[in-house]
Amino acid sequence: MLPQPISINRPVKERIAWAESCFQGSGNLFLKDEKIAGLLAEFKSAVKASRQEMNKTGVVTLCRECDQEEGGSCCGRGLENKYDAWLLLINRLLGVELPGERRQADGCFFLGEKGCVLMARHVICINYMCKKITKNIQPSALNALREMEGAEINCLFMLNEQVKRVFRKWMS
Ligand code: SF4
Ligand code: SF4
Known part of the structure; x- marks a missing residue:
């Protein structure tokens, strides 16, 4: 039976x-679509580039210290509700295993042992920078990071549109 949109x-x-x-029942329908396959590859490169930039600027170190030594994190319970089913399907297409249970009672459902388990994240999660970050990192370095994140967001937008198009075709 075809899954109805949720x-x-x-x-x-x-x-x-x-x-x-959708992922299991589509028989690789999404992955066989040339446009989706190209966008998935492009998206993976964009994510890799912005993660490398996060490392270079020191954001990764600051967040690790915050999470492991200061008991703080911005991945609070409820943020999982920003994620619609399309974005979750895109994560599956990227090879992400979605969790079955919440790990931390006060944490986001997608918060794993080593941070976020998702590759395709919501704009809110991609863009968020707390005061600790903006105070400790040079604005020029943050601007460079923002630019890379912009590429990630644009690619994700196109991916989202194409996945919906292929889904509608599947339904018709
Ligand atoms: S963005 Fe700020 S609050 Fe969130 S984990 Fe990093 S340092 Fe902590
Ligand atoms: S970055 Fe990941 S774990 Fe953190 S709030 Fe966003 S989805 Fe949840």
């Missing part, structure tokens, strides 16, 4: 189950 207002476990059933 609202972002449904519980996160239902959205994950929907993404899983």
